[in-house]
Amino acid sequence: MTTWITICDTCKRDGWEDSQMDVTDGEVLAALIEDQAQGSAIKTRRVSCLMGCTRSCNIAIQAAGKLAYTLGEFTPDKDTAAAIVDYARLHAESETGQVPYRTWPQPIKGHFVTRHPPLPASE
Numbered sequence: 001m002t003t004w005i006t007i008c009d010t011c012k013r014d015g016w017e018d019s020q021m022d023v024t025d026g027e028v029l030a031a032l033i034e035d036q037a038q039g040s041a042i043k044t045r046r047v048s049c050l051m052g053c054t055r056s057c058n059i060a061i062q063a064a065g066k067l068a069y070t071l072g073e074f075t076p077d078k079d080t081a082a083a084i085v086d087y088a089r090l091h092a093e094s095e096t097g098q099v100p101y102r103t104w105p106q107p108i109k110g111h112f113v114t115r116h117p118p119l120p121a122s123e
Helices: 025-037 078-093
Strands: 004-008 043-047 059-062 068-071 112-116
Touching: 004 025, 004 078, 025 043, 025 078, 059 078
Parallel strands: 004 043
Antiparallel strands: 004 059, 059 068, 068 112
16 A cells, blocks of 8 residues: 655745745745655655645645545755654554554654544445
């Protein structure tokens, strides 16, 4: 079962317009996460808008049959990207997708927005 990190590549943090950056904060975070996940079992994908604009930069961590999580309000830097990928690895190792708090990487604490139960296997 594959764990996916879905990254909003259209996220713009407050002040982005004044920063004169050519790329969005979401694109920066996406590239950093993709680099960190390279060579691992964690898959990444970019989407245009996770509709969490007030909490940009947003990501989702998902796998079939497991709890899914939305996280936001990240700073797009290497330490954040590494922590997101580390948490996704813990999610992948968990049978249910639930990861004990004591094992969470510090840079993701305080960034959880929602938790979604897995869809039912049958009606």
